[in-house]
Amino acid sequence: GREVGSVGGREVGSVGGREVGSVGGREVGSGAGGNKGYKYSKIAQLKSGDDKINMFAVVKYFKPIAQTKGTDFCSVLTIVDESSPVDGLKCVIFNRSQDKLPHLRSIGDVICLHRLKIQTYKDDLQAMGRGFTSSICFDGKPNSKIVPRTGSHMYTLTEEDHGRIKVLREWAKQHPELNPETRARRLCDVGGGDYFDLTCQVVSKSIFASQDYTVLSVWDGTKFPLEHKQYDYSYSETVSDPGLSAVAGNLAVPVVLYDNHSLLGRAIKPGQFVQLSNVHATKLRGYSFASDQQFYMELCIHRGTQYGSGATILLDSDEGVVRLKSQLAPHVSAGGREEAAAPLQRWCPTFLGPLPRSTTVIPYTRIVFMPIRDVLAYPTVPFKFNCRARVECVFPACVEDLVQLRCSRCARRVAMPRTSRADSDALVGTPCPTCVGCLGATPTTPASSKAVLRLIYVFKLVLDDETGYLSAYVAEDDAVTFLPGLPPTNLYVDQDSRRKLLDRLYFLTGGNDPFVERPPGSRQQLPRPWMECCLKSYFHVQSAPGGVPSPRKVNYRVFDTILNNLEPEVEDVVDGGALSDTHEDG
8 A cells, every 4th residue: 555656765655545755864854744834935035055945836938858968868948937937947957768767748738846956057057957957847727637747656645846837827827828727729729820828629730851840731620720731641641530630621721840859749649638839839920811810820849948848748537638529529420521611721632632743943942832813813013922823825936936036225126046056145235226216326336335236035834723724924944944054045946945935835835836826615625733833013104105115014923932853743634724815015
């Protein structure tokens, strides 16, 4: 009937109902009859050199447990109490067993520490703990049960201990930065820009090893009120619970664990309950036609450990898990029918499952992708977007005309020589005839060093994503970026460059003739790959006959987009279609 922790230097629990600290020189605890008990110190009472210090305090800051360069694990935390509510005391605790270190989950946790040594480090007091240091942690919510979290089962809590925990909970409640209830959120209560703690169940996990982040799909039985970012899961290793996915439906939302948190995310399994601490509801620029939102949301845990950032796997017996299970029960019994029937609001067209693999590379991967329907309806011009679509066709309809000889100043097009490369090379860098005439300069002396002829790409891609069609220019420096290693040249005489350009255009259209405009509904074509691109909208004003300006027209242009040289992965055939715009107003 004895519960014994350690003898001869090891931690000792209780014997015959008594809490025992040490025997024969070891620290002695308190017996049932009120013998000598533990002495607990306040932070303000401490001084350098104090040893075997016992404390009750509130956690103000902590880092997840990390392994040292040796064999030990280390826990770093800052604690506060009524005597030192601001500066507090930094604690560094080492142990060879990770389970023996403080089981912290959130800022605001109450912690009991035994056998600390106080020393000075960089002019500040610091508590040091070694293998003989023990700890017990408690939830800091004022109304939660007093359930200890510790790696040792050998402990006794007295009535005085319970009272001290309650006092610290009430004290922390008066300080919003310490009160766990001020940071705890349900998904339905999250707003843009919030930092919060979330208790939830994991529906699936997707590991993006090459990019060092993990995406957890989670739910808590409530509806996230904002449209969130979607991810291209074709690049990930995804593990899911199909049954749970069906039940959660569109109540599940992705949460990204970046950098150091990604490793822990990989260990989490679908179906487990977790607490995600210091989650950031990040606003990403974008526009949703369906909800009229001016932004999308990304839920993520940023790199680092500030403010307790991290993920903790919870036991089924945890009070928060028991409460969450009761909230999820109605959805589980309903089989997710209501949620599954709700319409999905996605940036991607009617496309379920892993998102498509792109034939291009773009730098702004954290900007959400917008459907073409929303791009066309977006009220602000100019504006920039990320878009994912398929290429219907290319204009102009002759590959040689994709490179033009134009003035760098007035953009006037000059006829391209078709005889030899030497003839076109001789024209490149020469003064523009139009600019020379207007400025009164001689052909051999340009009025401006910029008013010269140069070879540039000017063409349009007709893009389709099942929500609409859009024509986007690819021109000048943006085209050189789009076609790496293929500078503009006279395609009438440079057959090698002409062949390489054709190869890339056929690659972009999945083997279809890139210059054939197909009517909507046509399926006489091969499957086309997806392309991710950055688009920017702008106004183009063209003068009508008589010099009267015509109404402003919104044009679109591709920028910062690089075409891959890898074979694309193509999806289902999408109905064809093209726009009737020409390239003359570029």
